[in-house]
Amino acid sequence: MSRTLRLAVIPGDGIGREVTAEGLKALNAALPADTKLDTVDYDLGAGRWHRTGETLPDSVLEELRQADAILLGAIGDPTVPSGVLERGLLLKLRFAFDHHVNLRPSRLYPGVASPLAAPGDIDFVVVREGTEGPYVGNGGSLRTGTPHEVATEVSLNTAFGIERVVRDAYRRAQARPRKHLTLVHKNNVLVHAGHLWKNIFDRVGQEYPEVTTDYLHVDAATIFMVTNPARFDVIVTDNLFGDILTDLAAAISGGIGLAASGNINPSGDFPSMFEPVHGSAPDIAGTGKADPTAAVLSVALLLEHLGLAEQATRIHDAVAADIAQRSAAGPRTTSQIGDALAERVAG
Amino acid sequence: MSRTLRLAVIPGDGIGREVTAEGLKALNAALPADTKLDTVDYDLGAGRWHRTGETLPDSVLEELRQADAILLGAIGDPTVPSGVLERGLLLKLRFAFDHHVNLRPSRLYPGVASPLAAPGDIDFVVVREGTEGPYVGNGGSLRTGTPHEVATEVSLNTAFGIERVVRDAYRRAQARPRKHLTLVHKNNVLVHAGHLWKNIFDRVGQEYPEVTTDYLHVDAATIFMVTNPARFDVIVTDNLFGDILTDLAAAISGGIGLAASGNINPSGDFPSMFEPVHGSAPDIAGTGKADPTAAVLSVALLLEHLGLAEQATRIHDAVAADIAQRSAAGPRTTSQIGDALAERVAG
Ligand SMILES: CC(C)[C@H](C(=O)O)[C@@H](O)C(=O)O
Ligand SMILES: CC(C)[C@H](C(=O)O)[C@@H](O)C(=O)O
Numbered sequence: 073m074s075r076t077l078r079l080a081v082i083p084g085d086g087i088g089r090e091v092t093a094e095g096l097k098a099l100n101a102a103l104p105a106d107t108k109l110d111t112v113d114y115d116l117g118a119g120r121w122h123r124t125g126e127t128l129p130d131s132v133l134e135e136l137r138q139a140d141a142i143l144l145g146a147i148g149d150p151t152v153p154s155g156v157l158e159r160g161l162l163l164k165l166r167f168a169f170d171h172h173v174n175l176r177p178s179r180l181y182p183g184v185a186s187p188l189a190a191p192g193d194i195d196f197v198v199v200r201e202g203t204e205g206p207y208v209g210n211g212g213s214l215r216t217g218t219p220h221e222v223a224t225e226v227s228l229n230t231a232f233g234i235e236r237v238v239r240d241a242y243r244r245a246q247a248r249p250r251k252h253l254t255l256v257h258k259n260n261v262l263v264h265a266g267h268l269w270k271n272i273f274d275r276v277g278q279e280y281p282e283v284t285t286d287y288l289h290v291d292a293a294t295i296f297m298v299t300n301p302a303r304f305d306v307i308v309t310d311n312l313f314g315d316i317l318t319d320l321a322a323a324i325s326g327g328i329g330l331a332a333s334g335n336i337n338p339s340g341d342f343p344s345m346f347e348p349v350h351g352s353a354p355d356i357a358g359t360g361k362a363d364p365t366a367a368v369l370s371v372a373l374l375l376e377h378l379g380l381a382e383q384a385t386r387i388h389d390a391v392a393a394d395i396a397q398r399s400a401a402g403p404r405t406t407s408q409i410g411d412a413l414a415e416r417v418a419g
Numbered sequence: 420m421s422r423t424l425r426l427a428v429i430p431g432d433g434i435g436r437e438v439t440a441e442g443l444k445a446l447n448a449a450l451p452a453d454t455k456l457d458t459v460d461y462d463l464g465a466g467r468w469h470r471t472g473e474t475l476p477d478s479v480l481e482e483l484r485q486a487d488a489i490l491l492g493a494i495g496d497p498t499v500p501s502g503v504l505e506r507g508l509l510l511k512l513r514f515a516f517d518h519h520v521n522l523r524p525s526r527l528y529p530g531v532a533s534p535l536a537a538p539g540d541i542d543f544v545v546v547r548e549g550t551e552g553p554y555v556g557n558g559g560s561l562r563t564g565t566p567h568e569v570a571t572e573v574s575l576n577t578a579f580g581i582e583r584v585v586r587d588a589y590r591r592a593q594a595r596p597r598k599h600l601t602l603v604h605k606n607n608v609l610v611h612a613g614h615l616w617k618n619i620f621d622r623v624g625q626e627y628p629e630v631t632t633d634y635l636h637v638d639a640a641t642i643f644m645v646t647n648p649a650r651f652d653v654i655v656t657d658n659l660f661g662d663i664l665t666d667l668a669a670a671i672s673g674g675i676g677l678a679a680s681g682n683i684n685p686s687g688d689f690p691s692m693f694e695p696v697h698g699s700a701p702d703i704a705g706t707g708k709a710d711p712t713a714a715v716l717s718v719a720l721l722l723e724h725l726g727l728a729e730q731a732t733r734i735h736d737a738v739a740a741d742i743a744q745r746s747a748a749g750p751r752t753t754s755q756i757g758d759a760l761a762e763r764v765a766g
Contacts, residue, residue: 291666319638
C-alpha cells in the first residue's frame with residue numbers, strides 16, 4: 073500500500089522560487105517511505121501577469137482544487153501595481169478555498185536574537201480569520217481622481233464565519249499546555265463587528281471550561297507584544313488585526329525569515345495552502361541570501377495539517393538544531409541552509 | 420494688556436483626574452505672566468453616565484465649543500459597556516470639533532528604558548487622521564444575536580479629509596531637520612482607500628520637494644517599529660492604523676506613561692483637545708502610582724498649538740531633566756512628580 077501526496081507548488085516571485093525549492097527538499101526528507109510526493113508547479117505571479125495579464129485563471133483554480141495541499145513561495149513585485157497580485161492571486165486563493173483559519177505560530181528558538189531586550193519565552197500561535205473582515209474586497213470609489221473622491225472599505229463579519237474560527241482557536245488552546253486564549257479586536261470603536269466577535273467568543277468559551285481567556289484591544293495587544301509576549305498562548309483575531317499582529321510577532325521572535333503560516337480549510341473541502349509570511353524580497357532575489365527557514369517551517373505546518381505530526385516535529389527539531397549553531401556555522405547560502413535542514417530531517 | 424486662556428478641563432475617570440491636576444500645575448508654571456488661565460471643569464465620563472445616562476449632552480458640547488482649548492485626562496471604566504464612553508464622549512468630541520490632526524510624538528528621553536535591546540535615537544511624530552476611516556461609526560448589525568448575524572464596519576475616506584491631514588504632515592516634516600515623511604496604509608488589500616491615500620500623498624508631495632518620502636504597509640511598519648524605529652521622522656496614516664502604531668510607538672519609547680497627544684483642529688474653528696494616550700487605569704486609580712508625565716507633555720503640545728513654543732520647550736526640558744534623575748530619585752507619587760516638574764518649569 074502506498075499513498076500519494078498531490079502537492080501544487082506556486083513558487084511565485086523573487087525569493088519565493090528559491091525558498092520553495094528548499095521547502096521541498098525538507099518535505100522529501102520528512103515524508104514517510106510509504107508516501108509518494110507528486111508535485112505540479114504552477115507559474116503564477118508577476119511574470120505571468122506581465123506576459124499574459126492573468127493573475128489566476130479559472131482553469132488553474134480548478135486544477136489547484138484537485139491538489140491535496142498547496143505550497144506557496146511569495147507573490148509580488150514592484151513592477152506590478154499594488155493590489156493586483158495580492159487581490160487577484162493570493163487573496164483569491166484564500167477566499168476561493170475558504171481558508172478561514174490563517175495559522176501563524178511564533179516561537180523564539182534558542183539562539184535566535186530578538187530585537188527585544190528581555191523577550192522571555194515566546195511561544196504562541198495566532199489564529200487569524202482568513203475569509204472575512206476588511207479583506208472581503210467590498211469597497212469602492214466615487215468621483216475617482218477628483219477633489220471630491222470618496223473611497224470606502226467595508227468590513228464584513230458573520231456569526232457563521234466568526235464562530236468557526238473562534239471554535240478552532242479554542243480547540244487549539246485546549247490542546248496546549250497553558251490553555252489560554254486571547255481575543256484581540258477593537259470593540260470600543262468598531263462596536264458592531266467587535267461585539268459580534270466578543271459575544272461569540274464568550275458563548276463558545278462556555279464549552280471549553282478549561283481554557284482561560286482574556287480580551288485585548290488591538291492597540292493594547294501591540295504593547296504586550298513588545299513588553300510581555302510570553303503572556304500569549306493562542307490569539308484569535310480578525311483578518312486585518314491578524315495581519316498586523318503576526319508581522320509584529322515575527323519581528324520580535326527573530327524576524328520574518330523564520331515566520332511560517334498555514335491557510336487552512338479545516339473541513340478538507342478545499343486544499344489548504346502553506347506559505348512563509350515574508351514577501352518576495354526582490355532586492356535579494358537571486359543572491360542566495362534568502363533564508364529558507366520560514367518556507368521549511370511552513371512545510372512542517374503542512375505535515376501537521378496532513379496528520380503527520382511526527383514528521384512535522386522532525387522538521388521543528390532540525391530547524392532548532394540548525395539555528396542553535398548558526399552563528400558558529402558562518403554565512404551560508406539559501407541552498408546550503410536548505411541542504412543542512414533536509415539532511416537533519418532525513419536524520 | 421493681558422490675555423486669557425479659557426481652558427475646558429475634562430478630568431474624566433480613574434487616573435485621569437489625578438494626572439490632569441498635575442498637567443495644570445505645569446501649565447500654570449509655564450504660562451507667560453501676561454496670560455491669565457481661566458479653567459472650567461466638566462464632569463464627564465463613567466460617573467456622570469452612571470448617574471444620568473448622559474455621555475456628552477448638547478449643552479455641554481456647546482459650552483466646550485467656546486473654550487480656547489480642552490485638556491482631557493482619561494475616559495473609561497470597566498463598569499461601562501465597551502464603546503459607550505468611547506463613541507459617546509471621546510470620539511464624539513474628536514468628530515464634533517473636527518480634530519482631523521491627531522498628533523502623537525514619540526521620543527526616547529535619555530535615561531528611559533525601552534523594551535528594545537538597541538532602540539537607537541527614537542524621535543518621530545505620528546500624524547494620525549482623526550475624523551475618517553473605520554472610526555466614522557458607519558456600521559451595523561443584521562439579525563443581531565442570531566446564528567445568522569452579519570455585522571459591518573465601513574471605512575469612509577474622502578479626498579478632502581485625506582488631503583488636509585497629508586498637507587499638515589508635509590508641513591511638519593518640512594519644519595524638521597530630517598524632512599522625511601512616511602505614509603502608512605495597506606493599499607495592497609484596502610485598494611480603494613489605500614490608493615486614494617497614496618495618490619494624494621504623491622501629488623501633495625510635489626509641493627514639498629525637500630521632503631523625502633516612503634510608503635509602508637502597516638504590517639511592515641510594525642516590524643520597523645521594533646527593528647529600526649530611528650528610521651521614522653514623520654508618519655502620516657489613517658485613523659485606525661494610527662491608533663495601533665501609536666500605542667506600539669509609545670511602548671518602544673518608554674511606555675504609555677510618557678505618551679502625549681493632541682487632537683488638533685488646525686483651522687481654529689473649534690477648540691483643540693490635548694490628552695495623554697493612556698487610559699483611565701482603574702486598577703491604580705487613587706494609589707498615587709500614576710505617572711503624570713504624559714499629561715504634562717500633553718500640556719506642552721497645547722502650548723505649542725497656542726503658539727507658545729518657548730513655554731512648550733520649557734516643559735520638554737523639565738521632563739527631560741526630571742527623567743534623567745528618576746532612578747536616583749526613587750519612587751514618587753503622582754503629585755510629587757507633578758510638583759517636581761512644575762518647579763522645574765517655573766525655573
Ligand atoms: C500580501 C498581503 C495581501 C498579505 C496579507 O495582508 O494578508 C500578507 O501581508 C500576509 O500577511 O500574508
Ligand atoms: C479609547 C479609544 C477610543 C481611543 C482610540 O481608539 O482612538 C484610544 O485608543 C486612543 O488611541 O486615543
